[in-house]
Amino acid sequence: MKRDNLPWRAVQPATLYWNESGVPVSDTFDDVYYSQENGLEESRHVFLKGNDLPQRWHNHPRRHFCIGELGFGTGLNFLLTWQAWRELPESRPDLHYFSIEKHPLTHADLASALTAWPALALLAKPLLDAYPGLLAGQHRVLLDDGRVRLDLWWEDAAETLRNLADRQQQLVDAWYLDGFAPSHNATMWTAPLLQAAAALSRPGASLATFTVAGQVRRNLIDAGFQVEKVAGYGRKRECLRGRLEKLQTPAANSHISPWDIPARTSDRPQNVLVVGGGLAGCHAAAALARRGVAVTLLEQGALATAGSGNDQGILYTRLSRKHSALVDFALQSFQFASTFYREMLQAGTLIAHLEGDLCGSFQQSDNATDMATLGEALVGLEELAQVLDASRASDILGINQPSAGYWYPRSGWLRPGAVCRNLVTSSNIHVMEHCGEVTLCADGEQWQAVAGGHILAQATCAIAATGTGAKAMSQLQWLPLQTIRGQITRLPATHTFNGLRTALCHDGYIAPARQGKHSIGATFDISGNDPTPCVGDHRENLARLADAIPVWREALESLDPATLEGRVGFRCASPDYLPVVGPAPDVSRFLDDFAPLRKNARKVVATQGSFLPGLYVSTAHGSRGLTSTPIAAELLASMICSEPLPFSRALCRALAPARFIIRDLACNRM
Numbered sequence: 075m076k077r078d079n080l081p082w083r084a085v086q087p088a089t090l091y092w093n094e095s096g097v098p099v100s101d102t103f104d105d106v107y108y109s110q111e112n113g114l115e116e117s118r119h120v121f122l123k124g125n126d127l128p129q130r131w132h133n134h135p136r137r138h139f140c141i142g143e144l145g146f147g148t149g150l151n152f153l154l155t156w157q158a159w160r161e162l163p164e165s166r167p168d169l170h171y172f173s174i175e176k177h178p179l180t181h182a183d184l185a186s187a188l189t190a191w192p193a194l195a196l197l198a199k200p201l202l203d204a205y206p207g208l209l210a211g212q213h214r215v216l217l218d219d220g221r222v223r224l225d226l227w228w229e230d231a232a233e234t235l236r237n238l239a240d241r242q243q244q245l246v247d248a249w250y251l252d253g254f255a256p257s258h259n260a261t262m263w264t265a266p267l268l269q270a271a272a273a274l275s276r277p278g279a280s281l282a283t284f285t286v287a288g289q290v291r292r293n294l295i296d297a298g299f300q301v302e303k304v305a306g307y308g309r310k311r312e313c314l315r316g317r318l319e320k321l322q323t324p325a326a327n328s329h330i331s332p333w334d335i336p337a338r339t340s341d342r343p344q345n346v347l348v349v350g351g352g353l354a355g356c357h358a359a360a361a362l363a364r365r366g367v368a369v370t371l372l373e374q375g376a377l378a379t380a381g382s383g384n385d386q387g388i389l390y391t392r393l394s395r396k397h398s399a400l401v402d403f404a405l406q407s408f409q410f411a412s413t414f415y416r417e418m419l420q421a422g423t424l425i426a427h428l429e430g431d432l433c434g435s436f437q438q439s440d441n442a443t444d445m446a447t448l449g450e451a452l453v454g455l456e457e458l459a460q461v462l463d464a465s466r467a468s469d470i471l472g473i474n475q476p477s478a479g480y481w482y483p484r485s486g487w488l489r490p491g492a493v494c495r496n497l498v499t500s501s502n503i504h505v506m507e508h509c510g511e512v513t514l515c516a517d518g519e520q521w522q523a524v525a526g527g528h529i530l531a532q533a534t535c536a537i538a539a540t541g542t543g544a545k546a547m548s549q550l551q552w553l554p555l556q557t558i559r560g561q562i563t564r565l566p567a568t569h570t571f572n573g574l575r576t577a578l579c580h581d582g583y584i585a586p587a588r589q590g591k592h593s594i595g596a597t598f599d600i601s602g603n604d605p606t607p608c609v610g611d612h613r614e615n616l617a618r619l620a621d622a623i624p625v626w627r628e629a630l631e632s633l634d635p636a637t638l639e640g641r642v643g644f645r646c647a648s649p650d651y652l653p654v655v656g657p658a659p660d661v662s663r664f665l666d667d668f669a670p671l672r673k674n675a676r677k678v679v680a681t682q683g684s685f686l687p688g689l690y691v692s693t694a695h696g697s698r699g700l701t702s703t704p705i706a707a708e709l710l711a712s713m714i715c716s717e718p719l720p721f722s723r724a725l726c727r728a729l730a731p732a733r734f735i736i737r738d739l740a741c742n743r744m
């Protein structure tokens with residue numbers, strides 16, 4: 075859904091009540107979420123059996139099996155499917171479950187609804203733990219070590235399917251058509267919607283639904299499905315199943331130039347090279363390894379010693395009164411990252427308090443108008459963020475501070491180096507440190523990683539996750555990247571400071587103490603290139619902290635900055651502050667193909683993008699790499715493995731490296 079510039083707010087939740095049989099009923103659509111009699115068995119019969127599941131999983135020819143659902147509702151269908159998947163032997167394909175829902179249940183309603191199914195309680199808990207609540211947009215949930223990917227898109231089904239079909243990828247193996255009854259909700263069964271579903275289907279895709287309404291059958295047949303009525307469950311006479319007979323090609327969206335759609339697609343690779351061992355590279359390697367891809371990770375020095383080398387980093391996000399790609403990305407990536415790191419901490423993969431602590435973070439603000447507006451917009455999203463006055467914030471922080479602001483309960487701090495090292499422990503990842511500067515050279519269909527005149531590794535696919543080093547790579551020199559020097563200061567955790575219980579962000583930040591030191595900082599210097607810490611920057615960090623927490627001023631001013639430890643790092647940022655994630659374009663082909671934009675920026679050039687085969691980028695994570703790199707890795711891994719992507723097409727275009735070429739052409743700068 076196009077949200078840019080609309081007021082930022084939560085999605086409209088489902089309004090429902092429980093009828094006398096304890097079944098949830100939608101107020102808006104006046105229909106039940108599942109069957110009155112035996113919802114569990116009926117859903118199993120209609121949707122799983124209707125799609126020949128789990129039988130089809132036994133000999134599935136691909137690494138993953140994708141189910142598309144219209145109407146996530148209470149998640150019953152998903153839990154039943156996940157349960158059936160779990161009961162299969164290990165050789166099963168990964169489960170990719172993609173569900174579109176316009177009015178998600180609140181967390182509380184979902185929890186109540188799922189208490190009806192004790193047999194699913196074991197699975198309901200992790201679903202509830204990772205449920206994104208009412209945050210608008212697209213959410214990826216990883217379950218069972220990432221073998222199950224649940225994509226929850228809080229969007230309108232018709233619009234979303236149309237946009238997805240425009241990407242011209244056939245992704246879905248089986249459909250669960252579960253909008254309310256067509257007589258109550260005709261919008262979920264229209265001919266264009268079902269045509270878009272057909273266009274997204276793989277050859278031979280199946281579908282199942284509870285309705286046998288004549289108009290639905292006709293629309294499905296027109297869309298290319300062959301359908302049949304089969305016996306319903308219990309007293310229900312019939313339900314419907316079908317199979318795609320004729321592959322559909324969607325009518326291309328004539329409103330935008332399809333530069334983001336690759337003119338050539340490649341097969342899922344066996345091996346991938348990842349160059350760069352910071353947060354971006356390590357997350358990318360882990361995301362591929364979760365999918366069974368063998369990864370060689372090549373780092374010029376040691377892992378996590380460049381941008382990702384700080385002691386402590388804050389898990390940031392940002393709010394705004396208006397939607398934009400920047401804010402939607404900041405929030406959706408934060409939702410994913412905070413769940414991801416929480417699981418690492420809960421599993422003991424990261425050692426709590428030593429390697430991270432999701433103790434929450436507070437962002438001071440002096441903008442009362444924004445806080446008033448956002449305070450209202452955040453109703454129903456309290457797990458994401460809350461507006462607090464100074465006194466309530468001070469209580470939570472454990473210190474006396476003067477500002478109101480935003481409290482993010484799921485944020486906190488992490489030690490990037492520990493995150494990186496723990497991400498690459500999979501046996502699918504071969505880590506090569508101290509390689510020296512690696513260049514990527516194309517040799518036929520292969521990318522060769524070359525350093526010191528030697529070929530260190532090769533593969534058909536490579537990811538450049540080289541942070542500020544991207545500018546030195548011949549294929550990426552054209553990217554408009556900026557290097558920003560930053561220095562943090564290690565503040566000894568004396569009794570004055572160590573009451574701090576959560577992270578505090580102002581112009582800079584302070585994290586709760588780790589091994590007797592707080593990280594404070596960081597400076598932001600667009601022209602500096604000195605890698606050694608300087609006293610002036612320590613002084614600046616102390617002064618900014620004193621402004622933020624005046625009761626500490628005296629203690630901070632009594633410190634001698636020359637005696638303090640610190641560290642310098644270099645952030646890599648893009649001009650629009652979004653990271654650069656996606657396939658590397660063939661710049662000269664782009665310049666030729668999209669040249670008409672120079673004369674008319676609004677012209678729709680009906681040409682697909684040409685990309686350097688198999689080369690991908692993840693960089694420009696700016697000051698928020700802890701937040702942005704986990705979902706960036708999922709995005710790249712999904713692209714590389716031909717899976718549904720975790721973001722809308724609009725957001726993928728906003729992150730794509732090629733966006734800069736298109737913008738420059740449109741401004742006649744290239």
Ligand SMILES: Cc1cc2nc3c(=O)[nH]c(=O)nc-3n(C[C@H](O)[C@H](O)[C@H](O)COP(=O)(O)OP(=O)(O)OC[C@H]3O[C@@H](n4cnc5c(N)ncnc54)[C@H](O)[C@@H]3O)c2cc1C
Pocket residue numbers: 349350351352353354355372373374375376377378379380381382383384386387388389390490509510511512513539540541542543544559560561562583595596597642643644645692693694695696697698699700701
């Ligand atoms: C002072 C400071 C404070 C920060 N605070 C926070 C914070 O609180 N929260 C937060 O989320 N983020 C913070 N950041 C930003 C965060 O650290 C970055 O966004 C993140 O580290 C980016 O990760 P990366 O993997 O893209 O880059 P890097 O960590 O820089 O990794 C790139 C890696 O690629 C390697 N490399 C480069 N070129 C080559 C080559 N040709 N061959 C082989 N290897 C190569 C480099 O050696 C490096 O290890 C801060 C950054 C700084 C500088």
Ligand SMILES: C[S@@+](CC[C@H](N)C(=O)[O-])C[C@H]1O[C@@H](n2cnc3c(N)ncnc32)[C@H](O)[C@@H]1O
Pocket residue numbers: 088106107108144145146147148149150151152174175176177178229230231232252253254259261262
């Ligand atoms: C019958 S319920 C789905 C039940 C669900 N599959 C389950 O397992 O609980 C139908 C769902 O479709 C959703 N819905 C209705 N219209 C929609 C639309 N236009 N786009 C997306 N979802 C829609 C409703 O909010 C509701 O959650």
